[in-house]
Amino acid sequence: xxxxxxxxPAASPSDxxxxxxxxxxxxxxxxxxxxxxHSEIRTRFPPEPNGYLxxxxxxxxxxxxxxxxxxxxxCNLRFDDTNPEKEDLAFxxxxxxxxxxxxxxxxxxxxxxxxxxxxYLAAEKLIRQGDAYVCDLTAEQxxxxxxxxxxxxxxxxxxxxxxxENLDLxxxxxxxEFADGTRTLRAxxxxxxxxxxxxxxxxxxxxxVAHQNTGDAWPIYPMYDFAHAxxxxxxxxxxxxxxxxxEDHRPLYDWVVDRVDLAGTPELxxxxxxxxxxxxxxxxxxxxxxxxxxxYTVMSKRKLTQLVAEGLVDGxxxxxxxxxxxxxxxxxxxxxxxxxxxxxxxxxxxxxxxxSVLEGALRDDLDARAPRRMAVVDPLKLVLTNLPDGHAETLxxxxxxxxxxxxxxxxxxxxxxxxxxxxxxxxxxKGWKRLIPGGEVRLRGAGIxxxxxxxxxxxxxxxxxxxxxxxxxxxxxxxxxRKIKGTIxxxxxxxxxxxEVRLFDRxxxxxxxxxxxxxxxxxxxxxxxxxxxxxGYVEPAAxxxxxxxxxxxxxxxxxxxxxxxxxxxxPVFNRSVTLRDTWAxxx
Ligand code: ATP
Ligand code: MG
Numbered sequence: 095x096x097x098x099x100x101x102x103p104a105a106s107p108s109d110x111x112x113x114x115x116x117x118x119x120x121x122x123x124x125x126x127x128x129x130x131x132h133s134e135i136r137t138r139f140p141p142e143p144n145g146y147l148x149x150x151x152x153x154x155x156x157x158x159x160x161x162x163x164x165x166x167x168x169c170n171l172r173f174d175d176t177n178p179e180k181e182d183l184a185f186x187x188x189x190x191x192x193x194x195x196x197x198x199x200x201x202x203x204x205x206x207x208x209x210x211x212x213x214y215l216a217a218e219k220l221i222r223q224g225d226a227y228v229c230d231l232t233a234e235q236x237x238x239x240x241x242x243x244x245x246x247x248x249x250x251x252x253x254x255x256x257x258x259e260n261l262d263l264x265x266x267x268x269x270x271e272f273a274d275g276t277r278t279l280r281a282x283x284x285x286x287x288x289x290x291x292x293x294x295x296x297x298x299x300x301x302x303v304a305h306q307n308t309g310d311a312w313p314i315y316p317m318y319d320f321a322h323a324x325x326x327x328x329x330x331x332x333x334x335x336x337x338x339x340x341e342d343h344r345p346l347y348d349w350v351v352d353r354v355d356l357a358g359t360p361e362l363x364x365x366x367x368x369x370x371x372x373x374x375x376x377x378x379x380x381x382x383x384x385x386x387x388x389x390y391t392v393m394s395k396r397k398l399t400q401l402v403a404e405g406l407v408d409g410x411x412x413x414x415x416x417x418x419x420x421x422x423x424x425x426x427x428x429x430x431x432x433x434x435x436x437x438x439x440x441x442x443x444x445x446x447x448x449x450s451v452l453e454g455a456l457r458d459d460l461d462a463r464a465p466r467r468m469a470v471v472d473p474l475k476l477v478l479t480n481l482p483d484g485h486a487e488t489l490x491x492x493x494x495x496x497x498x499x500x501x502x503x504x505x506x507x508x509x510x511x512x513x514x515x516x517x518x519x520x521x522x523x524k525g526w527k528r529l530i531p532g533g534e535v536r537l538r539g540a541g542i543x544x545x546x547x548x549x550x551x552x553x554x555x556x557x558x559x560x561x562x563x564x565x566x567x568x569x570x571x572x573x574x575x576r577k578i579k580g581t582i583x584x585x586x587x588x589x590x591x592x593x594e595v596r597l598f599d600r601x602x603x604x605x606x607x608x609x610x611x612x613x614x615x616x617x618x619x620x621x622x623x624x625x626x627x628x629x630g631y632v633e634p635a636a637x638x639x640x641x642x643x644x645x646x647x648x649x650x651x652x653x654x655x656x657x658x659x660x661x662x663x664x665p666v667f668n669r670s671v672t673l674r675d676t677w678a679x680x681x
Contacts, residue, residue, distance in 0.1 A: 115164070117440035119157070119381055123165055123333060132332045135167030136374075139193065139200075140322065140336075142174045143185040143306070145395030146410050146417040147192045149431070149452070153386040156435040157335055159198035168201035170329055175207045176321045178305040186306070188410075192418040197428045202329075204371075206321045207307040209328055211365035213316045214268065216324055216354040217279055217297055219362065221260045225353050226297060227253055228263040229280045236278070239285070240293050246286035247293045253282060267300055270313040274300050281320075283349060291346045295319060319343055323350040323378075328366065330374030337385045338442065344380050351377060383440050389605040390449040391416045392616050397608060406620060407601070411657075413668050414601040414624050424598060425644055425654030425670025430459040449600065453671045460644055460652040460670070465493040465500055468538065468583045469647040469667070471595050471630035473512040475558045475587065478543065480565075481509040486588070489539055489569065503635045506589035507540050512631045514649075517582040518559060520548065527580035529559070536581040538648065541574070542567035583648045590631035593665035596656070597626040600677070637665045644670065 126132045139158040141147060147155075162169035171193060175181050193200070220226035229252045231239065241247030255263075264279055266272065279298035287293055297320040302313045316324075323346075326334045334347075356362055357377070366373050387393065392401070393416055401407045401415070410417055413424035421431070434455040438447055478485075486508045493500035517528045517535070529535040534544045540563075547560040566573035601624050607616035636645060639655040639662075647653050651673050656666040 115160075115436070115440075117383075118442070119333070119335060119383060119440055120161060120164070122379075122381060123161060126332065127165065134332075135162060135165045136169070136201075136330050136332045137162045137167065137335060138170040138172045138204075138326065138329060138331050140172045140174045140206075140325070141189050142177060142180075143182065143189060144177060144180040145185060145399055146188050146419055148393050148395065148398060148418065149388065149391070149416050149421060149434075150386045150393045151192075152196060152418065152431045153435050153438065154335070154337070155193055155196055155198060156432055157383070157440060159193070159196075159200075161333070161335075162201070163198075167332075169198070170202045170204050170331075171200035172204040172206065172325060172329070173307075174318070174322060174325070175205050175305070175307055176315050176318060178301065178303045178315065181306050183306050188419060192422075195418070195422060195428055196431060204325075204329065205307050206316075206325050207305060208369075208371060209321070209325055209366070210308060210312055210316070212328060212356075212362055213321055213324055215362045215365070216356075217264065217316075217320075218261065219359060220281065220297070220353060221264060221279075222257055223353065224257065224282065226260070226279055226281050227255050228260050228267070229253070229278050229294075230276065231278075233275060236296075240290065241285070243290070249285050250280070250294065253285075253294070264298075267298070267314050268312075270302065272300055274302055276300060279314075281346075281349070283346075289342055289345055291319070291343050292349070295346060319346050320350055323347040324354060324356070326378040326380075327351050327354070327356045328363070328373050331378040334378045334380045336380060336382055338382045338444065339385075340380065341382045344382070347380050382442065384442055384444045386435075386438060387444070387446045388416075388449055388452055389446050390600050390602050390607065392602070392608045394608075397616065401616075404617070406617065413596070413598050416601075422642075423654075423657050423668065425460075425652060425668055426456055427459050427644065429463075430456040433459055446605075450675050450677070453675060456671050457652065457673070460646060462497070464644045464646045464652055466491075466495070466648055467633055467636040467645045468505065468585050469593070469595070469630055469632040469636055469650060469653070470512040470514050470583070470585050470590070471597070471628050471647075471650060472515040473631055474515040474518060474556065476511045476513045476543070476584070477558060477560045478509050478511070478563045479546070479560050480562045483509060485509045486586075491539055505539070505633055505635070506586045508586045508588050510587040511537070511584040512587050512590060513537075513559075513582055513584045515556075517580075518545070518556070520556070528582055529580070534564075534578055536567075536578050537563075538581050538583050539569065540584070541565075541569070542576060542578055583650075585631045585633050587631070589634055591634060591637035591663075591665055593630050593632045593637065593667055594659075595628050595630040595653070596666070596668045597628065598669055599624050632665055632667070636667075638662050639665070646673075649673070 137158045159169045229250045239248045278296040280294045283292045285293050298314050301315050411419035411423045488504040490502050491505045522530045542564045543561045545561045549558040602619045603621045604619045607619040641660045642657050644654045652670045653667040659666040
C-alpha cells in the first residue's frame with residue numbers, strides 16, 4: 095500500500111514492470127559499467143534546504159535515485175547547505191519526507207556542511223599551489239573587474255599576493271578577524287576566459303551568520319561551485335546529474351576537482367575519517383539535463399515562497415501549490431509523479447510540458463487503482479414515492495470496474511436520495527440524457543426512476559423532486575437491463591455523510607504566469623476560481639476513508655481524503671483532478 099491508501103502496483107520505482115529507460119544519461123552509465131570505468135554507480139540528490147521541493151525536483155529525484163536503483167548503485171541525499179541565512183531545519187525535514195514519499199531512500203544522508211573542514215583544508219591546498227588568493231576588492235569592485243561577455247576582465251590588484259600572505263589572511267578570515275564582505279578567497283584561473291565562471295570565481299566569503307547545522311563554528315562559507323564539486327568528490331559520486339544552467343559551470347567544477355585532487359591528497363579527508371564518515375575519493379563527472387517546466391505553473395522556490403508570504407495561497411501545502419507537499423495534499427500520488435517523469439523523459443532539450451500531461455499521469459494512475467464511490471456535491475432531494483416510508487436496503491457495488499481484486503462494498507439505498515442538481519433540467523438543452531419532468535433516468539445500480547413532480551419554494555427555486563421507481567427495473571428483475579439513455583449517481587439521504595468537498599482547479603489562468611515581459615506578474619494571473627468549498631454528501635464507505643485515501647467519485651472526478659482535516663465523522667475531500675480535461679481547447 096502506498097501512503098495514498100490505494101494498492102500501488104507501481105510502488106517500487108525499480109519494479110520489474112518499469113520500462114527499460116533509454117535516455118542519454120542512462121546510456122553513459124551503461125557504457126561506464128560495461129567498460130569497467132566504474133564498478134558501482136553513485137549519484138546524489140543535492141537540494142538546498144531553503145524552501146520546499148516542487149514538482150521540478152521530482153524529476154531530479156526520480157533521475158538520481160532511479161538510476162542508482164536501476165543499476166544497483168547508491169544515491170545519497172545531500173543538503174547543499176552553504177547559504178546559512180536562507181536555510182532552515184524545517185525545510186530539511188520536509189525534504190526528507192518528500193523524498194521518502196516519492197518512494198526513494200538514500201544510501202547516506204549528508205550535508206555539504208559535514209565537509210566544511212575538508213573544504214577549508216582544500217582551500218589552503220589551493221593557496222599553497224598558487225591556485226587561490228585572498229582578494230580585498232568589494233563586491234562592487236569585483237563586478238567592475240570581471241568584464242563582460244564581450245570584454246575580458248582585469249586582474250585584481252591582489253592577485254599576485256604571496257602564498258604566505260594569502261595563507262595568513264585566509265586563516266584570519268577563518269578566525270573571524272574581518273567583517274562580512276571585506277575579503278574573499280578567489281580561484282586564480284583566467285580573467286580573460288570566455289567563460290565568465292572562470293574569471294577568478296570566489297571560493298569563500300565572509301559571513302558571520304549562524305548555520306542550521308554548524309551553528310557559529312564558521313564565519314566563512316564556501317561558494318556553491320567549490321562546495322558542490324568537492325562534495326561530489328568526497329562522496330565518490332560517479333555521475334553528478336544537474337540541470338542545464340550548470341553547463342557553463344562544468345569547467346569550474348572540473349577545475350576544482352582536478353586542482354584539489356582529493357584522491358591524491360588523502361590527508362584532506364582526515365577530518366571525515368576522524369568523524370567516522372566513510373568516504374571514497376573518485377573523480378565525478380557532471381552531466382546536465384533539461385529542467386522540468388510545466389505551463390500554468392510557477393516553479394521556483396523563490397516564487398513559491400512569495401505566494402505563501404503574500405497570502406495568495408494557504409501555505410506551502412495548499413493543494414493548489416506545485417510543491418510536493420501541496421501536490422500530495424491535492425491527491426497526487428508518488429506513482430503519478432514518477433509516471434509523469436517517465437513520460438517527459440530525460441534530454442538536454444528545454445521544453446515546456448503541457449499541464450494536461452501532469453493531470454493525465456494522475457488520471458491514469460488513479461483510474462487503474464482508485465476504488466469507486468458515490469458522492470453528491472450539489473445535492474437535490476429525490477423522493478421515491480412508491481417506496482414505503484422506512485424503506486432501507488443495501489445494494490452490492492463492485493469497488494472497481496476493471497479490477498475484481500478490489501472486491502465489493504455495500505451501498506445503502508432508501509426512499510429519499512440526494513442526486514446532483516445538475517442532473518435535472520426543467521428545460522433540457524439539446525442532447526440532454528439526464529432527468530427531466532416526466533422523463534426517466536437510471537439510478538446507478540438501483541433501477542430506473544421517472545420524475546413525476548417538481549417541488550419549488552416561493553422564489554421558484556427547485557427544492558425537491560418526486561418520482562416513481564420502476565419495480566421491474568430493480569437489480570435482478572427482468573427489466574433491469576431495459577434501455578435508457580442516462581445514468582446518474584446518488585446517495586441515500588438517510589445514510590450519506592455530510593462532507594466538505596474542496597473543488598480545486600489550476601492556480602493560474604495563463605500558460606506562462608511568470609512571463610513578466612508584459613509588465614504583469616504572476617499575481618495578475620491568479621485563477622479566482624481555483625478553490626471552492628461546498629457541502630456535499632458521500633456514501634458511508636467513502637466517509638470511512640483514512641486520510642490520503644484516494645477515490646474516484648463516480649462521474650465527478652478523483653478525490654482524496656484530506657491529509658490533515660479529514661475525519662470519518664467530518665469528512666473532507668479534495669478534488670485531485672476532474673475525469674476529463676476541461677481546459678483543453680474547445681471544451
Ligand atoms: P529553484 O530554482 O526552484 O529554487 P534549485 O535548482 O535552486 O530550484 P536546488 O535545491 O538547488 O533547487 O535543487 C536540487 C536539485 O534539483 C538540483 O540538482 C537541481 O538541478 C534540481 N532541480 C531543480 N529544479 C528542477 C526542475 N525544474 N527540473 C529538474 N530538476 C530540477
Ligand atoms: Mg538553487
